[in-house]
Amino acid sequence: MGQRVGIVGVGQTHHRSRRKDVNGIELINEAVQRALEETGLTRDDIDAVVIGNMDHFEGINYVDMWSVEGAGAIMKPIMKVTTGGTTGSSVAISAYHHVASGLFDVVLAIGWEKNSESDTTGGIITCSDPIWDRDYYAGAIPSLAVEASAYMKAYGVTEKDAARVSVRDRKNALRNPFAHLRREVTVEEVLSSPMLSYPIKLLDICPRTDGAAAVVFASESVAPKLTRQPAWVNATSVSHSYTYFGDIDYTSISSLEIASKDAYQQAGITDPFRQIDVIELYQPYSFAGLKWIEALGLCEPGEAPQLVWDGVTDLEGELPINPSGGVLSTNCIGATALLRVGEAALQIMGKAGERQVDAKVAVATGFGGCYWSDVMILGKEPR
Amino acid sequence: MERVAIIGVGQTKYERQKTEDSFADLVYEATTKAMADAEITIEEIDNVVTISNDFWDGRTISSMAVMDAAGAANKNASTVEGDGTFGALYGLMRILSGSYRTTLVVAHSKSSMGSLPIITNSMFDPIYYRSVGLDGISSAGLQARRYMDKYLVTEEDCALVSIKNHHNAKANPYAQLATELTVEDVMSSRALAEPIKLWDASPISDGAAAIILACENRAKKSAKKPAWVKGVGYCADAYYLGDRDLAEMDALSTAAKKAYSMAGITEPFKEIDVVELYDAFSYQELMWMEGLGFCDRGKAAKLVQEGVTQRQGSLAVNPSGGVLSAHPVLTAGLARLAETALQLRGEAEERQVEGAKTALAHGMNGSCGQGHCVWVLSQ
Numbered sequence: 001m002g003q004r005v006g007i008v009g010v011g012q013t014h015h016r017s018r019r020k021d022v023n024g025i026e027l028i029n030e031a032v033q034r035a036l037e038e039t040g041l042t043r044d045d046i047d048a049v050v051i052g053n054m055d056h057f058e059g060i061n062y063v064d065m066w067s068v069e070g071a072g073a074i075m076k077p078i079m080k081v082t083t084g085g086t087t088g089s090s091v092a093i094s095a096y097h098h099v100a101s102g103l104f105d106v107v108l109a110i111g112w113e114k115n116s117e118s119d120t121t122g123g124i125i126t127c128s129d130p131i132w133d134r135d136y137y138a139g140a141i142p143s144l145a146v147e148a149s150a151y152m153k154a155y156g157v158t159e160k161d162a163a164r165v166s167v168r169d170r171k172n173a174l175r176n177p178f179a180h181l182r183r184e185v186t187v188e189e190v191l192s193s194p195m196l197s198y199p200i201k202l203l204d205i206c207p208r209t210d211g212a213a214a215v216v217f218a219s220e221s222v223a224p225k226l227t228r229q230p231a232w233v234n235a236t237s238v239s240h241s242y243t244y245f246g247d248i249d250y251t252s253i254s255s256l257e258i259a260s261k262d263a264y265q266q267a268g269i270t271d272p273f274r275q276i277d278v279i280e281l282y283q284p285y286s287f288a289g290l291k292w293i294e295a296l297g298l299c300e301p302g303e304a305p306q307l308v309w310d311g312v313t314d315l316e317g318e319l320p321i322n323p324s325g326g327v328l329s330t331n332c333i334g335a336t337a338l339l340r341v342g343e344a345a346l347q348i349m350g351k352a353g354e355r356q357v358d359a360k361v362a363v364a365t366g367f368g369g370c371y372w373s374d375v376m377i378l379g380k381e382p383r
Numbered sequence: 384m385e386r387v388a389i390i391g392v393g394q395t396k397y398e399r400q401k402t403e404d405s406f407a408d409l410v411y412e413a414t415t416k417a418m419a420d421a422e423i424t425i426e427e428i429d430n431v432v433t434i435s436n437d438f439w440d441g442r443t444i445s446s447m448a449v450m451d452a453a454g455a456a457n458k459n460a461s462t463v464e465g466d467g468t469f470g471a472l473y474g475l476m477r478i479l480s481g482s483y484r485t486t487l488v489v490a491h492s493k494s495s496m497g498s499l500p501i502i503t504n505s506m507f508d509p510i511y512y513r514s515v516g517l518d519g520i521s522s523a524g525l526q527a528r529r530y531m532d533k534y535l536v537t538e539e540d541c542a543l544v545s546i547k548n549h550h551n552a553k554a555n556p557y558a559q560l561a562t563e564l565t566v567e568d569v570m571s572s573r574a575l576a577e578p579i580k581l582w583d584a585s586p587i588s589d590g591a592a593a594i595i596l597a598c599e600n601r602a603k604k605s606a607k608k609p610a611w612v613k614g615v616g617y618c619a620d621a622y623y624l625g626d627r628d629l630a631e632m633d634a635l636s637t638a639a640k641k642a643y644s645m646a647g648i649t650e651p652f653k654e655i656d657v658v659e660l661y662d663a664f665s666y667q668e669l670m671w672m673e674g675l676g677f678c679d680r681g682k683a684a685k686l687v688q689e690g691v692t693q694r695q696g697s698l699a700v701n702p703s704g705g706v707l708s709a710h711p712v713l714t715a716g717l718a719r720l721a722e723t724a725l726q727l728r729g730e731a732e733e734r735q736v737e738g739a740k741t742a743l744a745h746g747m748n749g750s751c752g753q754g755h756c757v758w759v760l761s762q
Contacts, residue, residue, distance in 0.1 A: 094461060369447050
């Protein structure tokens with residue numbers, strides 16, 4: 001069996017739509033420096049680095065090699081892990097395995113994106129199969145719109161229900177000094193914001209963000225020396241099942257159902273609603289905040305709107321979701337899922353500042369590719 | 384380190400242009416061959432690592448194209464973007480962590496579909512380096528010149544590497560360029576980037592390779608003789624070419640030392656029987672041999688001249704024909720691992736190195752060998 005692993009430090013940039021003052025390497029370095037300061041470590045203490053982003057956004061091939069100065073990886077082991085939107089969680093899971101394998105004791109996970117340098121939709125479209133899918137695949141928003149429409153039709157869910165999710169996350173972002181979009185909105189404002197692709201409106205969707213995240217993973221022998229309360233990795237799971245968009249069953253998100261069930265089993269969770277204290281959900285648009293928490297087994301299909309309207313998932317609620325403001329407030333794509341892991345870790349470590357909730361068990365998810373899902377469960381106790 | 388072994392390998396034939404095969408077709412062929420080799424079914428594979436690169440494939444989230452062909456549906460899957468040896472390393476970690484028993488690692492490459500100068504130019508700094516037109520070949524030209532000047536290595540020395548490897552390729556059914564060459568043939572071939580000429584350079588290749596790694600309990604029951612992983616090391620040097628002495632390769636030496644110390648190897652030249660290394664250009668085989676500690680700096684050419692590195696020599700280097708004989712980018716490192724596993728099993732057929740008990744496989748990332756990965760395997 002491998003070593004147990006805990007997260008001991010989290011660093012992130014102050015996320016913005018355009019960081020013209022820094023290049024990509026400097027952006028990465030900002031997050032890395034903060035993670036090192038947080039843990040009291042220096043570059044020399046890092047045994048290995050894992051980094052990820054999406055190539056076609058910045059147009060740099062072999063980012064692991066390019067980034068070594070910012071990542072602090074010169075004359076160190078470094079590798080690049082990349083899986084699209086799930087990149088950040090795939091990087092985190094890889095960092096976990098780096099340490100759990102016993103090959104390393106302290107590993108730095110880095111996710112970043114400088115979306116201001118990219119044609120995001122132009123890049124994303126080329127993920128689809130050039131023969132079978134690309135003619136009709138119009139990028140992330142129209143694809144999510146299909147999912148939202150199917151979900152609304154199946155369960156009588158309304159645009160107003162989804163707007164309530166957006167209101168929650170955008171309000172939470174006010175408490176997160178690192179968040180990109182920090183403005184409170186009302187249900188009416190969401191409903192009257194410009195239509196992008198029915199039923200998704202501007203305030204239902206995530207922004208494009210420049211930003212980076214760095215998370216330090218450490219072995220059980222080292223972690224307790226670096227921080228009072230590590231966020232112990234209790235489970236990691238992945239479901240990257242679909243290849244073609246045409247094969248997807250849009251009425252459910254089976255990858256998240258499969259990955260979360262697997263992760264719950266590893267973490268000994270039998271009643272997710274009661275046993276999970278906080279969730280950082282990779283929620284690229286508001287409707288996901290309904291449908292996908294059903295996939296996580298928090299309630300029956302179609303019941304999520306009631307849960308959200310009742311305030312159960314608010315910061316003060318029984319099961320807070322996205323106290324950071326989530327993806328709707330900050331979306332530096334290669335960093336987005338790593339931020340979910342980092343924010344979940346801050347909650348367990350008791351270092352989430354004004355957005356802190358009472359949490360012993362936290363769940364972070366990643367979403368990307370062809371409706372793929374990653375799940376990581378963190379806890380105050382190692383497993 | 385707990386014991387992990389390679390229990391199955393599969394490769395497609397490497398060719399200049401596989402017009403009939405998509406990425407998924409290539410991956411499916413390598414995957415099914417590796418499973419047939421290991422006599423294992425897809426149900427028993429509990430996780431998958433693909434090696435996919437968006438630039439080489441011309442697709443964002445390039446692993447999307449190959450996940451089902453790799454049998455990854457409903458399995459824990461991930462993707463490493465870099466040489467196949469790095470992907471295999473992640474596969475190894477996933478077993479060592481105790482999470483999985485059997486990892487399928489698969490890499491594919493269709494260089495025929497892209498523009499090599501554009502793809503390799505994009506690994507350079509967009510502000511300072513790209514506009515001067517650096518690419519994979521021209522940067523290698525700079526490194527070759529620096530190495531040859533510093534250690535008094537000649538173009539004829541490099542030619543001998545090319546002659547050896549293309550000769551070796553004749554015994555490898557998967558190789559793309561198998562032929563007999565003379566020093567004169569290499570010297571008179573078309574200049575690509577001085578001092579690199581056509582026969583000093585690896586070809587453009589399409590193909591795929593897969594390996595199956597297994598934990599000790601599973602490997603002990605494997606159908607074929609397991610190739611046990613004894614040591615691994617990897618390391619990256621500085622990014623800007625101007626920040627490095629291109630004649631030196633500290634990252635490779637560091638990676639090799641780590642792998643040797645894990646494997647308990649103190650005298651690599653004596654203890655290692657067969658080497659498969661990433662010779663994208665003929666000069667690189669000489670440099671990497673020195674970086675791997677097989678001889679002193681500048682002395683590799685002498686070993687080649689003396690025939691020490693031939694298949695029948697005391698340190699067989701690239702008995703498969705190496706990367707010079709087939710260069711499916713990203714796949715090439717995984718092919719090195721597959722070849723060493725076959726050598727250790729004694730199943731390398733006509734390219735078998737007699738008495739191969741300990742083997743080394745090497746892969747690299749970035750320009751001019753910025754990042755290196757070293758594996759030591761044994762029977």
